[in-house]
Amino acid sequence: MTTQARPLEGIRVIDYSHFLAGPYLSRCLAAMGAEVIKIERPTEGDAGRHHPYFIEGQSGYFLQQNMGKKGLCVNLKDPRGRDMLEKLVATADVFVENYRPGALAKLGLGYEALSALNPGLVYCSVSAYGHTGPESHRAGFGLIAEAKSGIMAMVGSPGEAPPLLRIALGDMYTGIHGVAAINAALLGRVKSGRGQHIDLSLYDCLVSMHEYAGQCYTLSGGKIVPQQTGHDLPDSTLYGVFTARDGYLVIAAQVDAAWKRLALLVGGEAFAADTRFHTAAGRNANRLDALPVVRAWTEVRTVAECLEALDTIDVPCAKVQTIEDVVNDPQIQARGMVLRQHHPVLGDIELLNTPFRFSGCDTTIREAAPLMGQHNRQIAEELGFGASEIDAMMRDGVLYQEAAVADLKA
Structure with missing residues (x-):
């Protein structure tokens, strides 16, 4: 039941980012109620607009990460466009960017310059390596951070090249860290009256994900370096992926009680009574004797048959x-994780939702991602520009909009 305003109602965010980490970050802020203004350069726009899947000239990639935002497409090389951005910064609470460190400072859009215009501004930078350190100058993407972080070296089968993760783990994880950091900085601003610069690195964020490998290595004095293990975890038997007749499933029976129930199901009383497997240490030490028994059981059954039997004895499991x-x-449908929006060009579309659930408000984004330059006039008017000034900027290409925007008013 909606009883409260969304948490960030009244907060204005300038999204001066592209592709994924920054846009995902600001999309989450929009879900929480912030007014997010997406800044794009004329004719090309966000690089994400050129990434598939395409439908009727619109990028699903862009639609997914920029829903709920307003679109301002402005040429910042023109003094009028620069003046507009500075006026916008003066009214903003948050500025998000994900360019290589130093790039925006050269354009007069770094933290020092913008905080001079607006001391309360929370300025969040996302980059591959961060703004300090010997590699801070290097460009990078999520793939680079995944390789550097040690995560990629632990996935896949032993002796084979690590696989691509196929999800943008570095970008998405860094983006959600940005959400947390920005909200903390906004809360801190209540007491201090000042904003601050948040420096987020894809590399740092992925390194921070090591809940196991890092502490194993440091606390063992460098003796333990987790390696590729394929389909199960040698230090957490039984926990892994198993083959069924028609697909794959995962089983998590690493806890003693769950193991005993599983052992009785797959191997009978004699297998369940084998004391070698009654402790975690024992199962790990004798995993090569335990795994074949479980595999033999799953391989002759369908995924559905396996899941039904495992659910009956309360052993955590799932289909891949x-x-x-x-x-x-x-379950996903019931949780509202697939949302429907109306897009001005595409009509009704379905995209994946953010995972936030608040008891007092609805954070489902109803508004589709903006067309390029869709809100140029509205934003310019709010900043005090007159109709003749706006018309001139539109005519001169200082403000740009894609052709479909004009059709909205037809």
Whole structure:
């Protein structure tokens, strides 16, 4: 039941980012109620607009990460465009960017310059390596951070090249750290009256994810370096992926009680009574004797048959689902994770939702991502520009909009 305003109602965010980490970050802020103004350069726009999947000239990639935002497409090389951005900064609470460190400072859009215009501004920078350190000058993407972080070296089968993760782990994880940091900085501003610069690195964020490998290495004095293990975890038996007749499933029976129930199911009383497997240490030490018994049980059954039997004895398990399975999963549907929006060009579309659930408000984004320059006139008017000034900027290309924007008023 909606009883409260969304937490960030009244907060204005300038999204001067592109592709993924920054846009995902600001999309989350929009879900929490912030007014997010997406800044794009004329004719090209955000690089994400040129990334598939495409439908009727619109990028699903862009639609997914920029929903709920207003679109301002402005040429900052023109003094009138620069003046507009400075006026906008003066009214903003948050500025998000994900350019290589130093790039925006050269344009007069770094933290020092913008905080001079607005001391309360929370300025969040996302980059591959951060703004300090010997590699801070280097460009990078999520793939680079995934390789550097040590995560990629632990996935896949032993002796084979690590696989691509196929999800933008570095970008998305860094983006959500940005959400947390920005909210903390806004709260801190209540006491201090001043904003601050948040410096987020994709590399740092992925390194911070090591809940196991890092402490194993440091506390063992460098003796333990987690390696590729394929389909299970040698230090957490039984916990892994198993083959069924028609697909794959995962089983998590690493806890003693769950193991005993599983052992009885797959191997009978004699297997369940084998004391070698009654402790975590024992199962790990004898995993090569335990795994074949479980595999033999799953391989002759369908995924559905395995899941039904495992659910009956309360052993955590799940099918390895495709995205088709996920989108149509009753649990995902019930949680509102697939949302429907109306797009001015595409009509009704379905995209994936953010995961935030607040008891007092609805954070579902109803507004589709903006067309390029869709809100130029509205934002310019709010900043005090007159109709003749706006018309001139539109005519001169200082403000740019894609052709479909004009059709909205037709």
